[in-house]
Amino acid sequence: MPGGARQGAGTVTGDILYRLRGPAAGPGPGAHRSREIGGIGVFRDQVPFWRHPDARRIDLRATLRDPFEGTVVRRFEERRALEVWALVDLSASMRFRGTGVTWDLVTELCIALARSATRIGDAFGLIGCGAGPDLMLPASRRRGTADVVADRLAAIRPRGTSADGLLTAASSLAGRRKLVMVVSDFRLPEALIGALFARLQGHDVVPVAIEDGALDEGLPAFGLIELEDLEGGGRRRVMMRPSLRTRWLAREAERRESFRRLALRHGRPPYRLADRFDGDDFSRHLLWTAA
Incomplete structure (x- = not known):
């Protein structure tokens, strides 16, 4: 299932192989x-x-x-055939820059998905949401879909103060069973995430958690660091020390485990996409969790 794709900077993404959990019910x-x-x-x-x-x-x-x-x-x-959809979080936290660039990872992933789907006759659609749906690309089987996705995402700068629009987007995906990638950093209220997964019930849902090593492995054991809330909470300086770093990492591990359990209650475990996109690794996750 080939999936290489063009990006604005000329990067070529890896292939993505996937299959639906259970039988497909596409129109053709x-x-x-x-x-x-x-x-x-x-x-x-x-x-x-x-x-x-x-x-x-x-x-x-x-x-x-x-x-x-x-x-x-x-x-x-x-x-x-089936429809493959990406529901993308456009809240401001999705423009975080650390070890990698969050929005570049999202863009590379969506382009590869679009190219992979259309190359085998599946349709690919994309909805980007902040407080409301801000970007809508209807599902299409056209071979040029990946280029359209690249152009539209290149023009987007995540700036939403919330990701509540994902709920509206999820409700719009009615009808035949679809493969739905929910792409977000999932630093969202647990109630919102649970409601989102509940509205996608009936589809095959793959949570893709965009993360960055700078927020855990990259934290210094000691030193002054500056934190910024990209969704309007301002900046603050924090004196990092070993005990604070330990508590920070423990809370991150607890948050991830809580999210993993929530995702499993609704289907597949989440895929952690951190720092760089690896199409082979993502393919292995999709094929293994579809079994």
């Missing part, structure tokens, strides 16, 4: 397993003719071996 033929039975596709099973009366699929050998002298028919599992 594609690359994913489904419950649809047809004349072409992957062999599924053999059944009596009365259960699947298709004379073109009669299995002569199985029919001759049938001790009850019945007619046996082969059934095939049709492959279907």
Whole structure:
């Protein structure tokens, strides 16, 4: 499932391989397993003719071996397409710069998803939200979708004071089951995250937690550091010391574990995207958690 993509700076992202948890129910033929039975596709099973009366699929050998002298028919599992969506947090914290650049990671991920999906006949759509939905790209199978995603995201500067618009976006994704990537730093109220996952119930949801090593491994054991609340809380200086660093890291670990448990109650465990994007690593996560 190729997924390389162009970015404004010329960076090429890695491939992304994915599959849906459970059968796909897209409107047309594609690359994913489904419950649809047809004349072409992957062999599924053999059944009596009365259960699947298709004379073109009669299995002569199985029919001759049938001790009850019945007619046996082969059934095939049709492959279907699906829609892949990215719900992106546009609150101001998503422009954090530390070991990496948060928005660059988001952009690289979305471009790779768009390229990977459209290359195999799936549709890719994107909704970006701060306090309300601020960016909407309808799901499309066009090969140029990745370039459109790159251009639109390059023009975005996250500045929202909240990510409440994700709830509205989640409600708009009704209908057939979709693969939905929720892309955020998830430094949001737990009640909001729980409500978001609840509204996406029925879809295959993959939380992608954008993080930065500067907020944990990069913290000094001792020294003066300056902190800024990107969502309007101002700046403050903090004298970091070993005991404070230990408490900081413990609270971060507790927050991550609480978020992981919340995500698991609604489907897949979260994927931690920190400092740099690795398409192979993300693919392994998507394939492993789909099993």
